[in-house]
Amino acid sequence: MKRNINEKYHIKPLCVKQTNCVVNGIFSYNSFIEIIKKLQEDDENAISSSFLDKLKKNIYNGKDQYEMFIDTNANEKNYLIELFKKGFSNDMDNKNSEYMIYCENSFYTYILNDVLEILPFMWKREK
Numbered sequence: 001m002k003r004n005i006n007e008k009y010h011i012k013p014l015c016v017k018q019t020n021c022v023v024n025g026i027f028s029y030n031s032f033i034e035i036i037k038k039l040q041e042d043d044e045n046a047i048s049s050s051f052l053d054k055l056k057k058n059i060y061n062g063k064d065q066y067e068m069f070i071d072t073n074a075n076e077k078n079y080l081i082e083l084f085k086k087g088f089s090n091d092m093d094n095k096n097s098e099y100m101i102y103c104e105n106s107f108y109t110y111i112l113n114d115v116l117e118i119l120p121f122m123w124k125r126e127k
Helices: 029-040 049-059 063-071 074-088 094-099 111-121
Strands: 006-008 026-028 101-104 107-110
Touching: 026 029, 029 074, 029 111, 049 063, 049 111, 063 074, 063 094, 074 111, 107 111
Parallel strands: 006 107
Antiparallel strands: 101 107
16 A cells, blocks of 8 residues: 655755744755754763664665664664754654654655765864
């Protein structure tokens, strides 16, 4: 049975002046950058770069495969959920937070995809 699911792999456009995390499917630039900064500040190496690479690949394997991959990595999943809640806490329900997916009607937007794509290119502040 085929489900009517539309997947979006990018959270663009980002709105610079937007205070809410998500409004009408448009994401806040500040929330997006907040998640990137939190990942960069990870001194305890809670998430390995190899895990992030595997996660990026699993996003394109479909929603079920992506969720299964996250579920099988409990420590990383818990870390990402906390990170995600800090960046997008105002506008997401628990199910979305669990998998870092924004759901609207039959559209599923993978929020972490753009974060993972841009992460290597963001300047990291030294302490």
